[in-house]
Amino acid sequence: MKGLCILGSTGSIGTQALDIIRRDRNSYDVIALSANSNAKLLYEQAVEFQPDYVVIMDDEGFKFLKEKLFIHGIKVLKGMEGLEFICTLHNVDMVLTSLVGMVGLKPTIAAIRAGKTIALANKETLVVGGDIITKELEKSKSKLLPVDSEHSALFQCLKGEDRKSIHRLILTASGGPFRGKRKADLIYVTPEMALKHPRWNMGKKISIDSATLMNKALEVIEAHWLFDIDYDSIDVVVHPQSIIHSMVEYVDGSIIAQLGNTDMRHPIQYAFEYPNRNPSVVGYLDLIKNNVLTFEQPDYETFECLELGYKAGKTGGSMPTVLNAANEEAVELFLKRKIKFLEIAEIIKESMNHFKVEYNVTLERIFEIEMSTRDFVNQLIK
Ligand SMILES: NC(=O)C1=CN([C@@H]2O[C@H](COP(=O)(O)OP(=O)(O)OC[C@H]3O[C@@H](n4cnc5c(N)ncnc54)[C@H](OP(=O)(O)O)[C@@H]3O)[C@@H](O)[C@H]2O)C=CC1
Ligand SMILES: CC(=O)[C@@H](O)[C@H](O)COP(=O)(O)O
Ligand SMILES: [Mn+2]
DSSP states (O other): OEEEEEETTTSHHHHHHHHHHHHTTTTEEEEEEEESSOHHHHHHHHHHHOOSEEEESOHHHHHHHHHHHGGGTOEEEEHHHHHHHHTTOTTOOEEEEOOOSGGGHHHHHHHHHTTOEEEEOOHHHHHHHHHHHHHHHHTSSOOEEEOSHHHHHHHHHHTTSOGGGEEEEEEEEOOOTTTTOOGGGSTTOOHHHHTOOSSOOOOHHHHHHHHHTHHHHHHHHHHHHHHTOOGGGEEEEEOTTOOEEEEEEETTSOEEEEEOOSOTHHHHHHHHHTTSOOOOSSOOOOTTTTOOOOOBOOOTTTOTHHHHHHHHHHHOTTHHHHHHHHHHHHHHHHHTTSSOTTHHHHHHHHHHHHSOOOSSOOHHHHHHHHHHHHHHHHHHTO
């Protein structure tokens, strides 16, 4: 039985992970679960999966869970210390990082230091802390397995191949709900319109990121750190069907692609079972029903976030933290209807122009830069 700690168990990835476990109870032992504020769902999950620990960030949720879970003998912890603690428990083999945002950085480091295998969905962690995480991994027996669909695909396409033979990584992008639109069409789009992803059912933040193409920008940086590939050798192609999850082009002209249904339970199950392959818990791709696969150039002019991501990644140092923190803040402001859709990219651009790049940034400095960037964004919109 594999001992699992799931950070962000109440979210889109977290609940899909629990669905896999529910269908294969003999393979997994749920040791710890966590949420931000959804105490009700976390309570239900705890009663169903009987973990040793649950962690919640929110005070009220903490009181509620302490009272309700006492009779079940499940320990309840709070905040970042709780998250870091559950990642290091002796009976945890694997930590699924499925919380959203750069808040995942510290617990991921704690898990690496404790030698745990990490199934990484939380891409923001690698965007802001790629350098630190890479160095931590070098000192640890911990392994990082990608869960993000594109990176799971690349990981599978790269398996057994000589790295010197790689010509380029090709990340596929759905194009989001506004594919084919120009800036003039996007002035008045609402959060509801932006949240309607054409292919995937995901959490709010990543859905907005997909609509701006920031998701692909973050994924380019994620791919750079995961596979140690230069930005000039990472390309993005729009593939509206999202059946090919990504591809690797080799120097001899061969392209190896990974295909599958648009169901995140595939890459989650792959990471849970790696290096083995178990029968799919969710079925198989029907090639005849999915017999049209098309490809387009991304529209860099309309969706400026993609270019900003390459720029931040290539600049390196503190710039990806500025990009990510400005984006996290801007997405929240857009969801609260305090800014317009097109202002998201504007705010990120202004933040990247405002902050000078710093190199060799420590963990503490990353969080200071995050706070300064969030403050800067809020000043901008006053
Ligand atoms: N959804 C998807 O299909 C995919 C997601 N990803 C990545 O996976 C990560 C999770 O995405 P997704 O599942 O969609 O997100 P959701 O918003 O659906 O879920 C986020 C989870 O994290 C918790 N959480 C939110 N904020 C905090 C916080 N400040 N501190 C601690 N926990 C917090 C939430 O708790 P609560 O419920 O209480 O708010 C919830 O459990 C993201 O990094 C995303 O980019 C990657 C590929 C695909
Ligand atoms: C499922 C997944 O991995 C998401 O990151 C998805 O790829 C988002 O789709 P976009 O290609 O629209 O960003
Ligand atoms: Mn993805």
